[in-house]
Amino acid sequence: MANVLFIVAHCDDECISMGGTLAKHVADGDTVQGLILSPGVGSRDGSTEGIPARIAMCDAASKVIGYDVDVRSWPDQQFDTWSQLALNKTIESVVKEFHPDIVYTHWDQDNNLDHRLVSQACQVACRSVGELFMGKPNGYWTNHHFGNSEMRDVSDVLDVKQKALDCYWDELGEVVADPYEGFYQIVWTRGTL
Numbered sequence: 439m440a441n442v443l444f445i446v447a448h449c450d451d452e453c454i455s456m457g458g459t460l461a462k463h464v465a466d467g468d469t470v471q472g473l474i475l476s477p478g479v480g481s482r483d484g485s486t487e488g489i490p491a492r493i494a495m496c497d498a499a500s501k502v503i504g505y506d507v508d509v510r511s512w513p514d515q516q517f518d519t520w521s522q523l524a525l526n527k528t529i530e531s532v533v534k535e536f537h538p539d540i541v542y543t544h545w546d547q548d549n550n551l552d553h554r555l556v557s558q559a560c561q562v563a564c565r566s567v568g569e570l571f572m573g574k575p576n577g578y579w580t581n582h583h584f585g586n587s588e589m590r591d592v593s594d595v596l597d598v599k600q601k602a603l604d605c606y607w608d609e610l611g612e613v614v615a616d617p618y619e620g621f622y623q624i625v626w627t628r629g630t631l
Contacts, residue, residue, distance in 0.1 A: 443538035448478025458592025470505035
């Protein structure tokens with residue numbers, strides 16, 4: 439059995455990019471815990487009214503898949519207004535407390551700045567972790583090489599991932615999960631530690 443930690447920027451990132459992988463870990467008897475830095479609400483219209491609803495959606499998705507999650511209150515699409523050290527230390531404190539064997543996070547070349555900053559902080563804060571995987575959704579444009587990849591077939595837990603995605607009805611609408619991890623296909627690469 440493994441301790442598995444996922445660290446993402448916004449509520450819904452966990453289900454979109456790694457929901458199937460997390461469901462497989464839970465099905466295998468691993469202990470799965472998550473850290474989400476921001477509810478992911480507020481950048482579009484400046485309103486924070488939707489935060490309680492988004493956190494409720496995240497809680498519902500976590501119950502569908504079967505993990506515990508800690509949602510923090512970093513401001514959506516403004517992680518660059520905080521110091522990288524603050525982000526590193528936030529993640530490092532969770533890593534020290536949970537002692538993960540495996541960590542999943544964003545790809546460090548993601549187009550979303552919050553995602554990139556979280557990934558970079560994970561590479562610092564997870565130095566002691568056995569395996570750090572970064573997921574790259576195919577939907578993003580890039581000229582960067584994404585090497586040392588592995589695909590995760592999640593077809594046996596696809597129904598679980600789909601139910602978790604459905605919890606985020608306000609953000610995602612109707613999304614059909616792909617049996618190869620993601621509604622964008624996800625590829626995992628080992629961190630550059």
